[in-house]
Amino acid sequence: MRKLHLFFALSLGLFFVILGLSGGVLVFRAELQQAALPQVKLSVLELDNDAQLLPGPDQLFARLKTEFPDARLRSLKLPQRLMDPYLMTVSYQEQGKTRLEQFLVDPLGGKVGRQADFTSPSEAWIYELHSSLFLATPGTFLVGAIGTGLLVLLLLGLGIWGQGLVAAGPEQAKAWLMMSGRARGKGRLALLHRVLGFYFSPLLLLLVASGVLLVFREDILAPFETTRHELHHSETAGENAGHHQSTTEDISTKNCVGVPDIEDYLYQAEQVFPTGVATFIRFPRSKEQPVNVTLRQPGEVPSPLGLSRVLLEMNCGTVVGQQNGLALDWSQTLIERTVALHNGSYWGPAGRLLYAFAGFLPLFFMVTGVLFWRRRKNQTGREVTKIAQS
Template sequence: MPRADADAASPGLGRRLRAALSWLHLWAGLSVGTLFALVSLSGTVLVFHSDLLRLRHPQLAQHAPVADAAVLAGLVERWAPQGLRSLDLPQAELPVWQGYFEDGSRALFAPEDGALLLYRTTRDDALLWLRDLHTRLLGGETGEGILGLAGWCALGLLATGLYLWWPKRGRLLAQLKLHAGPPVRRWLTWHRSSGVLLLPLLLLATLTGVGMIYSAGFRAALTSAFGGSPVPAPAQAQGGDAIAWPEVLARAERGLPAARLSRVSVPKAGSGAVNFRVRAEGEWHPVGRSQVAIAADGRGVLQVYDATRNGLGSRASDAIYPLHIGAVGGPAMKWITALAGLLPSFLLVTGFLFWRRRRGHR
């Protein structure tokens, strides 16, 4: 039954429910909404992470994106003892090696000789600091847990806001109208109309953000509903410490037709397998969820996983991250995602101004 009909059938209950939800929406918006706005603003900046990184360090773009096996071998030998756990191969967007370390720091290396070009940590790099704020509230697993709860509250805010806005029959256009004055009416109409018109963007950004925090649960639910199999664990094999990097890299490039090698995991001592992340044709994820594993001596392929051939539920789960960061749909989608990050701040400000003006009238 539509809300208007339900309220008409029981006006007392409808008024009490509306008053309770209005109170909840107000105070949750002024409290949790502040955190939601802060995190969303950081997300707007992070949409352009790679662009800003190249702008701040233009020397990073002055290289040819060549993945040389000898350079890779040197990087692993030099930096693995320092906690290097994986490396992004040079690509057109960022034509250098990008190393990820166990402590969360990153380093960028020249593709020609492996020389260190830039070392980044959350203490001295604003973009990494914002990323830590956006994903973990600067608080590790505890911060991530708080952020997850805030995400559910944000979804509740969107749901209650939609309920409170929902018009009676024949009042849709009137309910969407923006008013210039008086101030109480202006801030109310700007708040509710912008929230409703841009609700799909807000829902997409919020739901995918929550989905990333609870990725295991979301994946299990999606695969249960729509099919799919688990992502295979990294391959393991017996072997020595020596890795035939030229043969390994060459065989990995042929491991999955029409795919692009994106990231290599640094093998542990004595491992007989080298695991790669690859982006198969048609994948949205910028790194790819597909995998190729090669024997350390370069003589055999141990594992090939093509994420595009998995079930619909698995593919939907893989789409959560690229949808959240605006990696789907080209530059237009990137700017739309950035806009979505600004909306919670706009709703927070207009909601606060409405509350303050209304309170002043009482």
Template sequence: MAVKLRKVWVAVHLWIGLLIGPLFVLIGLTGSLLVFDHALDEQLNPGLLLTEGSGTRRPVADVIAAAERSHPEGGTAAAVSRPRVENGVWTVWFPGGTADAPVFTQVLVDPYTTEVRGRRAWGEYTMSIAYKLHFQLLTGRTGQTVVGVGGFLLAASVCSGVLLWWPLWRASWRAAFAVRSGRRRVYDLHKLIGIASAAFLLVIAFTGIYMTFPETSKSVVTAIATPTEEPKDLKSTTSSTAQSITPDRAVEIAKEQIPGAEFDHLHPPQGTDGVYEVALRQPGEPTRSFGRTQVWIDARTGEVLVVRNPHDGTAADAFMAWQFPLHNGEAFGLVGRWVVFAAGLAPAALYVTGFLLWRRKRRSQREHPAEATTSPSPPADTTATAALSGTSA
């Protein structure tokens, strides 16, 4: 029975790796690239994203006004994000396109002079293309579904690999972790890279599945715990005698609600009765690339309408907030990012070593067909011995 079950896991591990392995390689390599997406983007486009200016930064209101004046389609900015680094620029976002094919344009503004450094559409520059390749294979919803299914298959491949490795660990430390010379080296590298990256790949696969199927994932989470819903239908005072507050004042009001929080981004009011939504980031939030603390403010009176503090959220809120920062490693700072970067390279190493093992075995079967048909598989309790003697792949 154990021998038959082992054969099943060998087949699962082999055919998922051979058939779906190239997809794992592509998603893994692009994922490693995206771990440091902002820094790479700045290196690729320094004239657009970095400034040599210094002195006093201009008000947020001036930044938004400069972006709106320069935007060819006109309209009100949908969001404005602070400079990511000290010598970075403001990013002002404008929506466009259609409901079926939305287009989001960035206008990049110098924080010291409010000079517009340039504009670009998300999905048309290098790092955003890499993101669409990673998340949707450049084919929209269909590609996104393929990536999500690939996440399940990656988890199955990792689990089957661990199950095949486990008898080696039970036999001896050397059988489980040794890297030997000669013909055995490729096999040993495959098993060592696999077991070293297994836990990280499972976390990446799980969080990736969650983000690939957000509605389904949220419904599953909601069935277990209750998330905090986004406030709806918030409106500002429409009295003609009320004077609108500035974006900078809205940021000040928001920060007064959460002492110690840092400003991250802001959504200006849309329409005559729109509200400000100010996003802050507090110490202890797992997401470091953007803030999840939100404050909604009446754009006319400055009255605080809603405060959403993630530290006061439900278990469902906390679970959902951890998915993205676990996926790219930022929850654990620079060390976490480098760990995820290395884990993203693992599928490529596993595919190459696994393919070499499969090709060697196929060549051996062609050269010695009688042995391939008459030699039984080693029993489960002798797997470690067979591996050490070089007869197991």
């Protein structure tokens, strides 16, 4: 078992370090992306006086259309914080061709900037390294294969620890669970490797296993996924986060007054889930398809935009389907929890900090493991020399 553990450690140790360090940084991926966005500075006094006068998404899109008159709104990501920009994805004509591009729109003055000008190169670089080792699709599968090997490495390490504990017996069990103040030098590092490896192995197993599941999602998780198209055929809106009963028929039978604008769609969606906050809206290619509004409700599995969705008829804004993020079926919950467990968001800010620390553990285990291995190798060499001399 020790030889197998050594083989996997020497073969995959460097990859473990690379994936660990890059993953530890990506725990703060949202903050890295946020830091690259243009920020609007507004004094507290101005905010108190003008908060109700800030332009809404319809006015801001009208501002964008002054620069791109034929622009058609395809999706809108709402600000996560009060003064963050709106992210609008629009299609427009340029030199006879239809282009699809993302724009950041200042929520105060309507200033328009291309999203491509406000990306975080460091975040993109680290993500590519972590997800594919810069090898695109083949690299993604390579990362999955490495992750599978790392699972074996971690399990072998636990097996070696268990063998040592059994061999030590009850009297020496404490030495396998706690640090000894008498250990010095390389011996102390070896002891740290053993003790910390035991206590942090569940966390490392969780991180590696969830990563492998995400890489091989199509083969492992996809068979359990509920098709998203079922949402279009919903006839009733179930119990929402506030335990209010609301049906699609109740909302959709309201009179259609004029053509709804962006805020009308958002308002209708938030009536279905009163405790939810709209985060994203997607517009269809044709008027026969529904407008899709994404919301985040308190208590949902953490995700970038939320898991609740409302579908609205495009011409009237009436509700034609919904998905309650608090009442997902088990397959959807499995997938969303796997994502949240891997990126650290499942445990909140404290969990993300713990994950960031865990990103440095592979480096620690590689260094201490090499030192431990060399120490044992030197001891073995000395013993062989003594035997030969005798």
